[in-house]
Amino acid sequence: MGRSPCCEKAHTNKGAWTKEEDDRLIAYIRAHGEGCWRSLPKAAGLLRCGKSCRLRWINYLRPDLKRGNFTDEEDELIIKLHSLLGNKWSLIAGRLPGRTDNEIKNYWNTHIRRKLLTRGIDPATHRPLNEPPSTTPSTTTTSTTNLQDVTTTTTTISFSASAAAAASTDQKDHNNNNNNNNNKQVVQVKHEMMRCPDLNLDLKISPPMATQQQQKQSAETLKKNGGGMIRELCFACNLGLQNSKDCSCSCSSSFNIVVDHNNTSSINGGSSSNNNNTCYDFLGLKTSVLDYRSLEMK
DNA sequence: AAGGACACCAACCGCCCATGT
């Protein structure tokens, strides 16, 4: 059964918003807050579709938006998040305060794609352009990193227990029914070992399992650093690339961020048993307990 | 100066999911 249109299209304006429309929308949301977008246009005296109002507000009128050019740091963050999350623009935007998914999407398509292409990297796969599409092991190296391409695997990151459980069956279902997926909660991440050779995304995100000695060392290091303090790691370390040439914080300890089936996350090597407000900076998320569901939150 | 090509980005469209009835 087809869906009813979100609004009466015959009586709505389309195209660019006028200053007056903007003012009306801003005034209304200031007075009443964000609420029912469907009824908002009528209440605000706007001849616009509710969706259009929402988009205008979120992408352009929101007071907390950061306008202006993207910084190099934002560029790199977007690239790395995209390599992990794919075209999940809203998730990526969630990690860039003041930026919207639409803005990032546009920026990706106009700037970053080209930037990666000039680096000889396929923006879709984050693999070298001249690399054959097969998944057979190779020793190709890129111009920007010296990470070895070992193999390609598909891993499911689950954002919830049910999704985690569903994830296993999801693959089966996917074969039978293309549309029957839980993409909102389950992100299929094709992660190439080339990108993150040490990053195991199978239900946990970690460098290779730290040895007990490493874990002990890490715990001691953490203790030394004050325990409850926010631990700042460079991006390379956040991705499990400790001691790589990209590492700028020269940390030597290993931290495993484990996401289990019970919606809980813990940090191995740090203080998995007592989180006691320990914060880690994973992908720039200073979070006491890494909960992937938060990635969905804008 | 003109006009075609290109780049940028705001806005739209269609689909999906969650929730309520």
Add this chain to the structure above:
DNA sequence: GACATGGGCGGTTGGTGTCCT
């Protein structure tokens, strides 16, 4: 369980400005 509705997301389009010939 079936259906209706609202909200959200990713892909795409079209208008506008800039660059190039």
